[in-house]
Amino acid sequence: MKNKKLFLLILVALTTLSYGYTRSQDSAKRKQPAKFQHTPYAEKACKRCHASEIPNGKDLVTEVPGLCHNCHEKFLGDFAHSPTSLGECLLCHNAHESEHRSLLSEKEPELCYLCHDQLERKMTNEQNSTHSPAVDGCSVCHNPHTSDVSSKLLKKQVRLLCTECHLEEGITLPVAIDAVGYQHKPVVTERSCLHCHAPHATFFENHLRAEPLDLCFNCHNKEIITSDGVSLANIEELLKSNKIHHGPIKEKNCSGCHSPHGSDFYRILLDEYPKDFYTDIYDENNYKLCFTCHESTLLQDRETTTLTNFRDGHINLHYLHVNKPEKGRTCRACHEVHASNHFNHIRDSVPFGKIKWPLQLKYREQYTDINSGKPCTPSNSSCIKSGGSCVACHDRKFYNNIKEE
Numbered sequence: 316m317k318n319k320k321l322f323l324l325i326l327v328a329l330t331t332l333s334y335g336y337t338r339s340q341d342s343a344k345r346k347q348p349a350k351f352q353h354t355p356y357a358e359k360a361c362k363r364c365h366a367s368e369i370p371n372g373k374d375l376v377t378e379v380p381g382l383c384h385n386c387h388e389k390f391l392g393d394f395a396h397s398p399t400s401l402g403e404c405l406l407c408h409n410a411h412e413s414e415h416r417s418l419l420s421e422k423e424p425e426l427c428y429l430c431h432d433q434l435e436r437k438m439t440n441e442q443n444s445t446h447s448p449a450v451d452g453c454s455v456c457h458n459p460h461t462s463d464v465s466s467k468l469l470k471k472q473v474r475l476l477c478t479e480c481h482l483e484e485g486i487t488l489p490v491a492i493d494a495v496g497y498q499h500k501p502v503v504t505e506r507s508c509l510h511c512h513a514p515h516a517t518f519f520e521n522h523l524r525a526e527p528l529d530l531c532f533n534c535h536n537k538e539i540i541t542s543d544g545v546s547l548a549n550i551e552e553l554l555k556s557n558k559i560h561h562g563p564i565k566e567k568n569c570s571g572c573h574s575p576h577g578s579d580f581y582r583i584l585l586d587e588y589p590k591d592f593y594t595d596i597y598d599e600n601n602y603k604l605c606f607t608c609h610e611s612t613l614l615q616d617r618e619t620t621t622l623t624n625f626r627d628g629h630i631n632l633h634y635l636h637v638n639k640p641e642k643g644r645t646c647r648a649c650h651e652v653h654a655s656n657h658f659n660h661i662r663d664s665v666p667f668g669k670i671k672w673p674l675q676l677k678y679r680e681q682y683t684d685i686n687s688g689k690p691c692t693p694s695n696s697s698c699i700k701s702g703g704s705c706v707a708c709h710d711r712k713f714y715n716n717i718k719e720e
């Protein structure tokens with residue numbers, strides 16, 4: 316505490332000194348009035364502030380800040396900015412005139428950097444990318460005097476503050492936060508955008524506070540019970556215990572499938588994906604999410620020898636399981652979308668029914684020696700993958716995708 320006071324005193328002394336210096340220089344070369352004039356000064360109402368006939372700095376009718384509050388209301392917000400509550404109006408303002416708007420003694424952000432040098436270092440660190448409104452100034456977002464909203468002297472609640480600009484043309488958010496069908500909870504809490512974004516400068520792309528994946532794991536490193544009582548898996552743990560990661564996850568790109576700001580699709584996905592275990596009518600459009608990156612043709616024809624490897628000879632088992640007029644099994648019946656321990660992201664088990672009974676697949680890969688046509692272990696080069704088998708919903712059923720018919 317003592318240190319903080321001392322620190323402030325030194326800063327105040329230094330700034331006053333340099334302020335005095337620039338001002339006397341200004342007076343010396345002053346021929347024309349500065350760009351911005353304080354109204355009572357311009358109106359030559361010297362007596363409103365000075366007691367003597369020939370005004371000087373030591374004859375004020377009231378000490379600052381009392382002098383200023385003769386005409387300007389006191390700043391009474393719940394959270395006060397230290398120099399303002401200490402009455403140091405003249406640290407930031409000139410009493411008579413200034414080249415800067417609001418009679419500022421220095422333009423922003425330099426004015427603020429006089430004391431907030433730590434932030435200045437962050438903003439000028441070349442490794443960081445800076446948020447343009449913070450390059451241009453500070454009081455677009457902050458009130459330099461007081462705030463009713465936050466101890467960080469914000470002008471508005473975070474979400475309002477940020478979306479005011481970001482719902483404009485050109486720098487829009489991909490989604491209108493309030494209008495989406497599925498909101499991502501952190502976005503609509505008080506800290507909102509600040510959970511994930513830094514307002515001034517950061518090392519990471521998109522002004523994120525951390526690598527996207529680490530960012531998500533700040534919260535998804537545990538099971539989360541949603542507001543409607545559903546439990547969401549601990550994704551960090553899931554990725555740790557399942558070594559084979561899906562393509563986009565290998566690239567640390569959760570946003571390849573999810574919109575962190577909320578979306579109109581189940582689980583804040585970027586596109587359609589069925590919510591339920593079964594679908595009652597097959598429509599390619601229900602799986603648009605998967606088909607932004609994969610060929611939808613894997614489900615297209617009842618018979619094929621090319622479109623998919625999930626086939627028994629020419630019988631397309633993707634088609635057989637999924638492409639059905641009723642009770643079509645969704646991809647989740649067999650695939651784990653984030654990570655699994657099996658080839659092709661086949662899952663160990665899938666939650667089934669209301670009680671989420673872990674229905675086991677007991678998937679096994681099948682290998683065949685191309686020379687002998689006999690089952691083999693995949694250690695020599697003539698041994699290739701030829702199919703697999705599951706128990707799951709039926710007795711163990713095998714498929715062989717290299718057999719000739």
Ligand code: HEC
Nearest residue numbers: 342355356359360361363364365370371372375379405410
């Ligand atoms: C709104 C209040 C206000 C008005 C109006 C005002 N002054 Fe001042 N003036 C001040 C304050 C406050 C200081 C002291 C600044 C400081 O201590 O750094 C000051 C300082 C001065 C000084 C000494 C420092 C310097 O800038 O050279 C002179 C001379 C002065 N005023 C002249 C005038 C004259 C002449 C007028 C009328 C044309 C006038 N002032 C109008 C508030 C005012």
Ligand code: HEC
Nearest residue numbers: 351354355363364379382383385386404408410416417418
């Ligand atoms: C005699 C009355 C009076 C006193 C005393 C006075 N002001 Fe003002 N001030 C005004 C008026 C009038 C305006 C113009 C108001 C407007 O445009 O709404 C003004 C405007 C301002 C502005 C805004 C300027 C702009 O360009 O937007 C600032 C900043 C300001 N005053 C600071 C101060 C400070 C700091 C003090 C104390 C050193 C002070 N005033 C003392 C009357 C006064």
Ligand code: HEC
Nearest residue numbers: 380383384387398399402403404406407408417454459460
């Ligand atoms: C830390 C710097 C700082 C201090 C200290 C400070 N101001 Fe300001 N003031 C500003 C800035 C920056 C603006 C412009 C705000 C904006 O553009 O939103 C401003 C604007 C103003 C305005 C005009 C607009 C408004 O918000 O009403 C007045 C009047 C004013 N200040 C008076 C004062 C008085 C009186 C004090 C001392 C009690 C004071 N200021 C202390 C930085 C400061």
Ligand code: HEC
Nearest residue numbers: 323326397398406426427429430453454457459466467468
């Ligand atoms: C004369 C020194 C000084 C100047 C100039 C100054 N500040 Fe401050 N500011 C402080 C001090 C001291 C604190 C309290 C720091 C703390 O709590 O650790 C503070 C706190 C803040 C806070 C709250 C931060 C927190 O950690 O809670 C914000 C936001 C802020 N200032 C913004 C500004 C802006 C914007 C400007 C320029 C318009 C500015 N400051 C100019 C001294 C200054």
Ligand code: HEC
Nearest residue numbers: 424427428431434448449452453455456457467509514515
């Ligand atoms: C786009 C809006 C925005 C702009 C522009 C902005 N800030 Fe901030 N600032 C914030 C928000 C939001 C927070 C709260 C951050 C948090 O709570 O994690 C904050 C926090 C702060 C803090 C306290 C925490 C810290 O990071 O030290 C200071 C000091 C501060 N700002 C000063 C400034 C200064 C000085 C400028 C101008 C160079 C500036 N801000 C420009 C939005 C902004």
Ligand code: HEC
Nearest residue numbers: 445446447448455476477480481486508509512514521522
């Ligand atoms: C005064 C207008 C304004 C405000 C307020 C504002 N921004 Fe920005 N923001 C911009 C502009 C302009 C850009 C584009 C230039 C840039 O990247 O700095 C931008 C860029 C961004 C980007 C990066 C976009 C990209 O395509 O790389 C993010 C993320 C962002 N802002 C988040 C925020 C958050 C969070 C807040 C609230 C704390 C906020 N913004 C408040 C104007 C604003």
Ligand code: HEC
Nearest residue numbers: 474477478481488489501502507508510511521527570575
């Ligand atoms: C849960 C974390 C999280 C929250 C909360 C969050 N964002 Fe983002 N935001 C991200 C991620 C991750 C990206 C980059 C990935 C992407 O493209 O969607 C991003 C990207 C952005 C972009 C750049 C978008 C583009 O496509 O160029 C803007 C602008 C942005 N966010 C603004 C905001 C605003 C404003 C808020 C608060 C209303 C907010 N964000 C809340 C995580 C978040």
Ligand code: HEC
Nearest residue numbers: 497500501510530531533534539541542569573575582583
């Ligand atoms: C600040 C904490 C936090 C961060 C950071 C965070 N989340 Fe969340 N997320 C939550 C909470 C809390 C829920 C549960 C929401 C509810 O109650 O409905 C959730 C829910 C979700 C859901 C399920 C949504 C639904 O509608 O069921 C997905 C998917 C998700 N988050 C993905 C992400 C991704 C991807 C990231 C990183 C870009 C991320 N989250 C970052 C807190 C967070």
Ligand code: HEC
Nearest residue numbers: 531535546547548550563564568569571572582588647652
């Ligand atoms: C390839 C697309 C894809 C990627 C990449 C992806 N997800 Fe998902 N995620 C989904 C789908 C699809 C669901 C819905 C699964 C279901 O209900 O069967 C989901 C569900 C979730 C859920 C809810 C889990 C539950 O138990 O219901 C969370 C939380 C989540 N994802 C977070 C993340 C995070 C964090 C990342 C990045 C590490 C990520 N996702 C990457 C597609 C993806």
Ligand code: HEC
Nearest residue numbers: 561562563571572588604605607608609646650652659660
């Ligand atoms: C953002 C792009 C993207 C989306 C969306 C996506 N995937 Fe993938 N997926 C990939 C990439 C890239 C690979 C290849 C990974 C590799 O080679 O390591 C892959 C691999 C797979 C594999 C393993 C087979 C192979 O070709 O390697 C399966 C199975 C799979 N995805 C299923 C799905 C399902 C089901 C969905 C929808 C829920 C989905 N994917 C959505 C990008 C995506």
Ligand code: HEC
Nearest residue numbers: 602605609613622623624625636644645646648649659702
């Ligand atoms: C009944 C289980 C099951 C269902 C349901 C299922 N798959 Fe598969 N899928 C598999 C198996 C088994 C393989 C591995 C085939 C092999 O041996 O190469 C596979 C392979 C894949 C591949 C790799 C390329 C290929 O076709 O061989 C992709 C991509 C894929 N599935 C996507 C999907 C998508 C998207 C859905 C939902 C629309 C889906 N799967 C539904 C079992 C299933």
Ligand code: HEC
Nearest residue numbers: 627635644648649676678703704705707708709712713714
């Ligand atoms: C959700 C239940 C379910 C799961 C999980 C499931 N199947 Fe099936 N499977 C069926 C049903 C039902 C049939 C009968 C065919 C039909 O629907 O007409 C079938 C048929 C088959 C057939 C026989 C096709 C024929 O010609 O008779 C094979 C082979 C097969 N499944 C393999 C698999 C493999 C491999 C897996 C694991 C990756 C798997 N199944 C997972 C429900 C399932």
